[in-house]
Amino acid sequence: MTVSKPQISEHISNCFGAMLTHAEELYEFWAGTWDNVPKLAQFELGYKKEDVEWIGIDLLKGGNFDPEFLKINPNGTIPALQVDGKSFVDSITSVKELIRLAPRPPPAPSVFDASLIAKIHEAGNIQSLSMDEAEHKDKSSGLLGGFFSERQVALANLVNSAPAGLREFYTQKQAGDQEFFDFYCRNPDDCLGQCWRCHSGPITEALKRTKGPFAAGEVPGEADFHVVTWLSRTISNAGVAPNASASIAIPQLEARTGGASFDPVIAEYWDAWIVRPSFKESNVF
Template sequence: MSGSLQLYEFSGSVWSNAPKIAIEEGGFKKGQDYDYITINLAEGANFDPSYLKINPAGTIPTLIVGKDTFTDSISAVAEINKLAPNKPKGKVSGGAGLIEEIHGAAIDPNATLLLATDDKDREVKSNGLPKAFLAGRQKALNQFSQSPPAEFKDFLNKKREDNLQLLDFYTGAPDEQTRKAHYAQGQQLWSSVGAALQGFVADALTKNHQGPYVGGSEPSEADFHLITWLARTITNAGVEPGTNVDDAIKQLQAKTGASSFDDSIKLYWETWSARDSFKNAGVH
């Protein structure tokens, strides 16, 4: 490997976990081969113009390798694997297509975190992380949009308006029509998550029958994305850390409205939860 990796990340960022797992699996040495630079999403630091100059989309993660910048987890993981002392041993036919499906907007784990499904869920989110996260972002967006560089003005104003609309849903008193429309979005998201788990996810885990991973007996590049998505989806379903695998899957079924999931999903979660890279990266 030539040069060191700089990964802009945040512990609460779902997609930061994919390159973190890739780094752990790849055999890189912290401080020698890579460094983490924390961008606090809960304080809206990703909207600071100084960060937008690095990643104009204001998203996390961002990977810098020498003069090259990779501004999404898909390209970041691919680059990390290319440079890794230990390449992923698992091989997947059509892995790129699977990764794209995992990142689909219809099953976005950031959306399942922030959108409520009913009045009870709205109350929980109003008194928990989602509202606090949105409030922190709003404070930063109000500040950074006051006199931003011209190149970021429209972007920051749009982000400020969109974030405020969602924050108002949790801090204000939305009427019944607004609540129903919001809940319909949240319910559709979770329904799509259930369909994905019963569909392409189960298909990917069972098509070769050679091991618990998509890559067979060893993880593949696609696995780094799939476990990242599954872990955050399970957390968003209300599963507490340390919950045993059977109860975790039951809660996930209840949240998605699915009658059952293939046993391969339970095995996948159980296997990854015990893996050192998963634990070292703090995936949740």
């Protein structure tokens, strides 16, 4: 893993007006899902691109299992954020740290934010699911299939060469990955449509409670970074081009979920997000 010299960001004033400096590094993957959460937060919270150094971890080649990366994030997942050498090892804690140091703080969190964020992460990676055999076949030969097969090769090599302390971790990952791949790509079944429907419920409720268009109100807040990350991967997984408007994306989602209807607040939410510079700069899909 190549780790280049951290850039120093100078954007935080303390209450005496003195400039504080922080070295912020975000470990990410260009096609990752959850690293879009801190990326969106970065731009929405007023950081510049150069304030946070993005360090690419190649998940396709199992770069997240590199012992050097495991020192930064023992979970072996992206995103991970390091601030002044301290690690934040998932999207939730990374974003909280970005908010703590934010040049432009987000709207105050609502009491519902924590449960909404938890729900979104419970929904987890269902956005990668295949709905039928044809889709499964298609995905198995695409990025997702490549992701799993190349990782298994990387893990097999690591199991043989790794220090004894890491062998158990790699062996568990190998087994877990195989289950994940089998479930996601080989046995699609009817419950998938139900999963989609039940997870869109909490988002709809949250959006109906606010003036909108975002869960936090006129501008996105903490929970929105998580919600739109999940929604956008769900939409692109339904075969819709990134940044397609709700008039294209929502009917496709409806078809994919067995005709479930999506409340208009979801369409408004999507259309409000896709035009934001943060959405484009983060290359969300």
